[in-house]
Structure formats: C-alpha cells, structure tokens
Amino acid sequence: MAAHSNDVPDAEVGKRMTTGGYISAQGRQNLPKYHYSGSDNSYLYRLVCSPLAEMLVQSTPQWVAPNLITCLGLLCNIFGHLLVMVYSPDLKSSCPPWVWMVLGISTLVSQTLDNMDGKQARRTGTSSPLGLMLDHGADALNVNLCSINVMALLQVGDYRAMCFSVWFNSCTSFFFATWEEYQTGSLYLGVFNGPTDGLLIVALSFFVTALAEDQFRFWDAEFAFGISRKFAMTGFYTVCVFGTVLGNLLAVKQAISGLRSERSTRMPFVSALLLTIPFCAVLLGGVLGLFCGWSSVFASEPRLFFWCLGLMFLIL
Numbered sequence: 001m002a003a004h005s006n007d008v009p010d011a012e013v014g015k016r017m018t019t020g021g022y023i024s025a026q027g028r029q030n031l032p033k034y035h036y037s038g039s040d041n042s043y044l045y046r047l048v049c050s051p052l053a054e055m056l057v058q059s060t061p062q063w064v065a066p067n068l069i070t071c072l073g074l075l076c077n078i079f080g081h082l083l084v085m086v087y088s089p090d091l092k093s094s095c096p097p098w099v100w101m102v103l104g105i106s107t108l109v110s111q112t113l114d115n116m117d118g119k120q121a122r123r124t125g126t127s128s129p130l131g132l133m134l135d136h137g138a139d140a141l142n143v144n145l146c147s148i149n150v151m152a153l154l155q156v157g158d159y160r161a162m163c164f165s166v167w168f169n170s171c172t173s174f175f176f177a178t179w180e181e182y183q184t185g186s187l188y189l190g191v192f193n194g195p196t197d198g199l200l201i202v203a204l205s206f207f208v209t210a211l212a213e214d215q216f217r218f219w220d221a222e223f224a225f226g227i228s229r230k231f232a233m234t235g236f237y238t239v240c241v242f243g244t245v246l247g248n249l250l251a252v253k254q255a256i257s258g259l260r261s262e263r264s265t266r267m268p269f270v271s272a273l274l275l276t277i278p279f280c281a282v283l284l285g286g287v288l289g290l291f292c293g294w295s296s297v298f299a300s301e302p303r304l305f306f307w308c309l310g311l312m313f314l315i316l
Helices: 010-019 025-033 043-058 066-087 097-124 129-154 160-184 194-211 215-220 229-260 269-274 277-293 295-300 302-314
Strands: 038-040 187-189 222-224
Touching: 038 043, 043 097, 043 194, 066 097, 066 129, 097 129, 097 194, 129 160, 129 194, 129 215, 129 229, 129 302, 160 187, 160 194, 160 229, 160 277, 160 302, 194 215, 194 229, 215 229, 222 229, 229 269, 277 295, 277 302, 295 302
Parallel strands: 038 187
Antiparallel strands: none
C-alpha cells in the first residue's frame, strides 16, 4: 500500500483511487518522511526470536545491506518450496523425511533473517521506504510459498476446499495486518500472531512430520471427535485468522473514530473498508476459479493454480 497522509480530505482520497497510478503525487511527497512504526508482542518473539536476531546482527558486518538479508531470507523459502515441489508436485504425494527436515530449517532461517533485516537497518542507519516495500513484498511472496508447502505437508491435493482454506488463512491475515498498518500508521502484532507463533508452529509441523514413520497416516490419524489432524490444524488456523481479522477491523475503527473527533478530514471507516475490495475480488475469483471455471487446472496443476492466485495477491 502506498504512503499516505492522515490529513488528506476524503474527496482527494476518492480522486486518487480513480485517477490511477500506484503512488499519488501526495504520496511521493510523503514517502521520504515515512518512518516505520510497529511492535511484535509475542512472548516467543520477545524472549527468543528477537534476542537471537539481535545477537546475530551484532555479529554481522555493517557493510551487509539490510535488503541483502531480506533477499537471503526469501531465497531460503524459495529453495525449500522448490525442494518440496520436486517430490510433491500434486500436493498429495509424500516427501522423504529429510525434505521436511530441510524445509523446517529453511523456514526458521528465513524467519530469523526477516527479524534481522530491520535491526540491521536501524543499526546502520539505512532504514528506508524502499527497504520496507521490499520486506513487505518478500513477506507477501513467502506467505504464498509457505501456504503451498503446508498443502503438500497435509497432502490435501484432492481437497479443493481445504487447499483454498490453507491459502485463505495465510493471505487474509497478512493482508488485513497490512491494511491496519496503512490506516493506523503502525503494524501491531498481538501476543499470538502469524509471523512469529504461526510460523514457528508450521516449522514444528515440518520437523514432526520428518520424524513420523508415515506422513500420510500421521496427518490422517484422528485428533479428536473423529476429526483428523489435518482438518484440526486447518480449522485451528481458520479460527485464529477470523479472530485476528476482527481485531484488525476493531483497531482501525477505533483509530479512525478517535482521529475524526479531532480532524474531520480523516478517511471514514466505510472508505477504509473499500480498500479491501481488490483483495475480496481475488478471494472471490479464487473460489469461482477453483470450483467452477478453472477446476480442471487445479486438478492437473494445483501448484500453478495457487501460484497464479498468489501472483494476483502479490500485486495488491
């Protein structure tokens, strides 16, 4: 999402939305003034992930660019994704245990590098809007790659609804967190969030699968009340995502209500919701394509289907 000012009249906002251009003239003027604001309140982040990243950053030469660290993290995820693709192109074939072990390691390394790039930028005084844009772009791509890896992990290539649910859970939480940041000016991550806790659970799932005797039987085994582990895991994430999105909506509504009492030029909540229409359109297109027009594409090339869907999500 482009840089913006909190003092822009509603009429001007509407004008920008219709005149085209990814960043408006006003946005270009505000871009050099942008400063990142955010917090990760996860206990695991504060006690483990952040101290680990800080320790590694202190051992990193100052000539190493933060954007290089971001790209290395992305390459780790791409490597893991391609490795799984070799053994499970249809999202339902089993992979050798060592593949899941490597994927678990690459996921943790990528997460650590993602925590390091911002710290390195602040340490070297090279924080910039470009770095933030690259970081968010890499995160958006990683979200798509990770969701497809989870589909292969659960071997749900024959379940269209479940595949879409995995993709939906990953991308929806990411989009609405970014949408909240755009509206409030700060990225707030709760005590339990996807980028930290969710990703650690996914990495743990990779490691557990690597140690299981039979991947298919492990995830098809009953969890409770006749529900398999794969359905339980997907359902758990779905509940978490809906709770997270509700929190995003409430945070934006409260922020806008508080600001409108002082500045009537703030974008109203309804206008803020209109900015989610492109993402909702991608979701609708995915559902229609998956169950109607492109069902044959999914049946023959499920990865291609979600790559295309992920590309549409990425350009948002």
